Amino acid sequence: MTRFLGRRDRMRGVARTPDGRDRAEGVARILDRTPRLALPALASWATALVLLGCPAPAGAVTAVLAAAAALVTAAGARVLRAHPAWRNTALAVLGCVAAVAGTVAFRVHAVGTGPVAELVRSGAPTGIEAVLTGDPRELPRRAGPYRGESFAVPARVESVETARGRVALRAPVMLLTTGGEWRPLLPSQRVAVRGRFVHADSAELLAAVVLVRGPLRVLGAPSWEQRVAGALRSGLREAAAVLPPDERGLLPGLVAGDVSGMDRQVTADFKAAGLSHLTAVSGANLAIVAGAAIALARVAGLPLPARAVLAAVAMLSFAVVARPSPSVLRALVMGLVAVVALGTGRSRDGVAALSATVLGLILFDPVLARSYGFALSVCATGGILLLAPRWRDRLATRLPRWAAEAVAVPAAAQAAVTPVLVLMAGQLEPVAIPANLLAGPAVAPATLIGFLAALVAPVQMDLARLLVRPAGLATGWIIAVAGRAAGLPLAVIPWPGGVPGLVALAVTVPAAVLVLRHRRPRLVVLALAAGAAVAVAVAGPAVSRWPPERWLLVACDVGQGDALLVAAGPGRAVVVDAGPDPVSTDRCLRAMGIRQVPLVILTHPHLDHIGGLDGVLRGREVGAVVVTPHGGSGPGRLRLSGDLARRRIPEWAARPGVSWTFGPSRLTVIGPPEGAPAAGGGEETAVNNASVVVHVSWAAGSALLSGDAETEAQAELLRRGLPRADVLKVPHHGSARGDPGFLAATGARAALISVGAGNDYGHPAPATLARLGHLGVRVYRTDLSGDLAVVAGKDGLAIVVRGRGPPP
Structure with a gap:
């Protein structure tokens, strides 16, 4: 009889296990759950x-x-x-x-079809009328001339000029444009521009990218909801102006995702500490606001329906402050998911709501499938719903329940987003869990008080300014946590990126779980991990000490740009050029322990030499800034002068023969010569040739810092008499535009080239490297060896490298 039943069940596609349980029924029960x-x-x-x-x-x-x-x-x-x-x-x-x-x-x-596709194929510029669908996003400035701001602006083209006349349509595009007049524009505003259509990435579902050329004409005001959102956001920024700069920039980011005023160093610290999610409007922000509304309603004794209505009103109000954009609406839905899970107390209900959210959003906007932000948001929510309750219950056997929940929630969220971080950035962030645990208590008060200040600001600005002060204390704590966490050893662990990284993670995590389940292997692993941490934190700095003793000059690894530090005494340095990025420059100065900068010399006003000036000024006393007298009157020079005037920092013009002595270093300006700069080439070459050239001498030797001087300026320096030097900072990142006699005339034994890895300028040029090799000059490059330090040795000067590998 048993055999017959087994045959009948197999005929129906069902198999029985020896103990009589039906495998298919078991799988079905799993699907039911x-x-x-x-x-x-x-x-x-x-x-x-x-x-x-x-x-x-x-x-x-x-x-x-x-x-x-x-x-x-x-x-x-x-x-x-x-x-x-x-x-x-x-x-x-x-x-x-x-x-x-x-x-x-x-x-x-x-x-991929229609008039826009025809315009892409023709490549001809045309008149366009479009409606903005998102905020103008400022793009990072490239190395080179200090140009004005450039923006990427999502928009919907509604009419174009063609050979057949004006054609009406609705096509999503991305506008790439320049000019500060784009910054204050709000979504829903109608504009008229002229531009050229080019191909867009098909995965972004854009009809084209529009390269805007010519003036901007604003044709209409934003919609009422965008005007309200703009007024609330600008009011919050105005109220937050009473806070210190770092807190002033972070508070609007925490409340409304407005990171336009955030300091770039704070942004970098948040990224390294795994706290970047705090500055993106998410379901967590809405859950905080809704939770506060429910708590107030409960204290007031309101019935359950009234509490639900108040929570909904609070979330909708927050969505208006944060700007009713697709990302905010997505966060609104995610916030509702969190509220559903919280209200029911059942993770299964929360996962069902999360699944419905994912399904609905993918159908509404398929591009989200390739959005890392969307993936991080979904994974973090899923981790909190599925992993946090189990981890909390296990930890509650050894910790108070509130402490167990405080540890479990960030740990679950971080574990869930780790595969996405590996795929996206190729790194692990073990410091993110303690950083989120420490920063978490300050997030809710900062968000709630900042939200209240945003609502009050349009009505009573003085009260709003009073409200943001306690919010500033909370944001200050978060900034301090991020800075400390980002500076810890092993805050970010390199890991293979992409699919290989995911495969490595999939193999490593189960193996680690199996090992850690048993007591003895767990103790061995923990002892090895502790030993490795001690080796990195203690033995590492002892072996590769940085800053090196008796350093005199450092070429900072700031990518495609120049940033040089000349020793000026303990904790002090003269900065010659500031690189393209404030974060990299500040990081180099912090690593060197520089707290005071008596003098900054900016050789010429190109972005790769002055773009990181804010990093030099960050938290440091600066005596004066020396600039070239031939920098022109372009927007870059005017903007630099305006920044220095606002900061009340003296601006001096370099003059040949002027000298300064700071600590062990004597700096003498030898170029550019008086009068017009050396002619030749175009506008950029003229600015390069106007570079301030400095000769630095110490008891142990000397160095020549030549900015971006090119062939004509080098020849002029030779004609006027070039002082010899032991170390040469190679002009213009090793460009081919140089005078062969210039390199030989310096008599240098070592050459430093400050250059970015994989740059598209071809720096350093093979011809320049060949000339240096022919002269017997040892070449050191920041793209290969990281930071480079010139130190005083027993027999003169020596070069110490730090970072990526051995010198060439």
């Missing part, structure tokens, strides 16, 4: 992720095949009498795949 939308949501996400990079026919074929498979599955399930859980799950997955594939195919086809 799984939120029904989890698998369809993941399948939809994967479908959009793959098809976004494919042509429209691929999406159409996928949609047809998935729909056909759904029909076959429905018919076959009836014939085979499959379990309802199998049937429903399969049908839901196939149906959602078909819907998403069809949506992606339609969107890809829409952006």
Whole structure:
């Protein structure tokens, strides 16, 4: 009888285990316990992720095949009498795949056809009327001339000029433009510009990228909700102006995701400490606001329906302050997910709501499938819903429940987002868990008080300024935590990026779990980890001491740019050029322990030499700034002078023969000569030739710091008499535009080249390296060896390298 039943069950597609339990029934029970939308949501996400990079026919074929498979599955399930859980799950997955594939195919086809596609093919400039769909986002400035601000502005083109006349349409584009007049524009404003259409990445579902040329004409005011949001955000920025600079920039970021005023060093510290999510509007922000509203309603004794209404009003108000954009609306939905999970007390309900959110957003905006921000948000929410309760319960056996929950929530969120971070950045952030644990208590008061100040500011600015002061204390604590965490050894651990990194993580994590489950292996692993941490924190600095003793000159590794430090006594240095990036420059000065800068010499006003000036000024006393007298009157020079005037820092023009002595160093200006700068080349070459050239002498030797002087300026320096030097800072990052006699005339034995790895300028030029090699000059490059230090040795000067590897 048992054998007969087994045969009958196998005929129905069901197998029995020896103890009589039905495997298929067991799997069905698992599916019953799984939120029904989890698998369809993941399948939809994967479908959009793959098809976004494919042509429209691929999406159409996928949609047809998935729909056909759904029909076959429905018919076959009836014939085979499959379990309802199998049937429903399969049908839901196939149906959602078909819907998403069809949506992606339609969107890809829409952006790849029509008048915009014709304009892309023609490449001719044309008149455009467009409606902004997002905030203008300032782009990082490239190395080179100090130009004005440039922006990327998401927009929807609504009419274009063609050979057939003006054509109306609706096509999503990205405007790339320059000019500070774009900064105050708000989403929903209508503008008229002239530009050229070029191809866009098909995965972004943009019809084109528009390279804007010519003036901007604003044709209309923003919508009422965008005006309200703009007024609230600007009011918060104005109220926060009473805070110190770092807190002033962070508070709007915590409250409304407005990071326009954040210091770049604070941003870098947040990234290294795993706190960047705090400055992006997320479901957590909305959950904080909703939770505060519910708590107030409960204290007031309001009934449950009134509490729900108050929470909804609070979240909607917060969404207005944070700007009703797609990302904020996404955060609003995520906040509702958190509220559902909190209100029901059941993680399964929360996962179901999260799955529905993912499914709905992917259908509404398939581009989110390739958004790292979306992936981080979903993974963090999922980790909190699925992992945090279990970890909290286990920790509660040894810790108070509140402490267990405080540890479990950030740990679960970090564990869940780690695969995304590996895929995105190729690194692990072990410091993120303690950093989030320490910063977490300050987030809620800063968010709530800042939100209240934003609502009050348009009505009573004095009261708003009073409110932001305690919020400033909270943000100050978060900034301090981020700075300390970012400076810890092993704050960020390098890890293979992309798919290899994911595979390595998938192998490492299960192995680590198996090892840590047993007491003896766990103790061995912990002892090894502790030993490695001690070696890195203690033995590492002892072996490779930085800053090196008796250092005289340091070429900072700041990428494609120059930033040099000349010793001026304990904790002091003269800075010659500031590099392109404030974060890298400040990091170098901090590593060298520089607290005072008696003099800054900016050789010429190109971004790769003055863009990092804010990093020099950050928290340091600066005596004066020396600039070239031939820097012109362009926007870069005017902006630099304006910045120095606002900071009340004296600005001096360099004059040949002027000398300063600071500590062990004597600096003498030898160029540019009086009168007009050396002629030759275009405008950029003229500015390079106007570089301030400085000769530095010490008891142990000397160095020549030549800025970006090119062929003509080098020849002029030779004609007037060039002092010899032991160390040469090679002009213009090793460019080929140089006078061969100049290198020989310096008599240098070592050459420093400050250059960015993989730069697209071809620096340093092979011809320049060959000339230096022919002269017997030892070359040291920041792109190969990191920071370079000139130190006083027994027999003169020596070079000490730090960072990426051995010198060439």
